Amino acid sequence: MxxxxxxxxxxxxxxxxxxxxxxxxxxxxxxxxxxxxxxxxxxxxxxxxxxxxxxxxVAPGPAPVYILLHKPRGVLTTLRDPFGRPTVRGLLRGVKARVFPVGRLDLDSEGLLLCTNDGALAHRLLHPRFKVDKTYLVTVRGRPSRDDLGRLAAGVEIEGGRTLPCRVRRVGGTRRASVLEVILKEGRKRQIRLMCEAVGHPVTRLVRVAMGPLALGDLPPGAWRPLEPAEVAALRAAAGLAGAETG
Missing domain, CATH: 3.10.290.10 (RNA-binding S4 domain)
Structure with missing residues (x-):
């Protein structure tokens, strides 16, 4: 070691x-x-x-563990639920280390969820000061105009104040629905859903596909895998921890 x-x-x-x-x-x-x-x-x-x-x-603490989980819709981003609803802990079968989810995906959201016991990395990934991108594919009702997309990118007023500038572009859809790529550097509660509602285009599906250099890829819903050493190094570098001690 x-x-x-x-x-x-x-x-x-x-x-x-x-x-x-x-x-x-x-x-x-x-x-x-x-x-x-x-x-x-x-x-x-x-x-x-x-x-x-x-x-x-003083015995040494646990070794750092990094898990990439594809959270499905209908699963809570928590380790325990007093009402017995499905949680991400139930999906981490075979993971013996005590890990916690980095950030939240609400009940109806899907996609990439990093689970780790590396508190320093988790803090930097979540704090907007460190500017680590979180990328989402968002399906909304209707076809947002160029002005709507500009408003989302510039920042809109939602619960808790104005959102930070972000990147937004239409990447697909039909006349009745659109798929947007949204890249944030913050992660407030239900932020994207509230942003899209503010411009008149409610969200019908939300999938996080990347966090910094870490991509969801083709990992099936409900499945998990350990990060490769190169992925851990890239993630730590993106969070400004390159060359720093793990944890």
Whole structure:
């Protein structure tokens, strides 16, 4: 296993946040292989070196796991539901690690859902400050005009305020319905549905097909697969974590 910074090791193990872990190190309360450490740049190899805080052993946290799931319509983007409705947890059969969905797709939406235990990556993928694209194919009623598409792209007023500028283009459809490609850098609750309603073209189907460089591809609805190392690297680079430690 690759070496990681000591404060990250402590945070991943649930001892404290990285900032609080740094303070523990500065105070000399952390030891590696029996030797007190006060240097923040210290690296340890999880599982190969012993780490203690105030003399108590600290086991390494779980290894990072990255799962691509094709969420079908009618499944909740949550791990538990008090009413017993289908959840994405039920689709992750065979995944032993505790992972969580990155962002939400509402009950009637479909497509790409990343599930991971890498909190740092999840935060960056979801926060609009890091400008990671989320791409959707959206079927709407009617045929939006050029003005309608321009309004969507410039930003419209919905619940919670005006949406950020985005990219929108018509990629197919008929006289009664249109398929739009919508690329967002934010992800507010039911955002695309509310945006399209605001310009008079309600959504009838919504599928997320990409998140940054990660594409849904031909993965069938309800199926999942682990990400390839190259996909993880590309996703982390898109989120500004290239060369950074995982997690």
């Amino acid at each position: 690759e070496p990681v910074r000591l404060q990250k090791y402590l945070a991943d193990a649930g001892v404290a946040s990285r900032r609080a872990a740094e303070e523990l190190i500065r105070q000399g309360r952390v030891a590696v292989d029996g030797v007190a450490v006060t240097t923040l740049g210290t690296r340890v190899i999880p599982g190969a070196q012993s780490v203690t805080v105030d003399g108590r052993p």
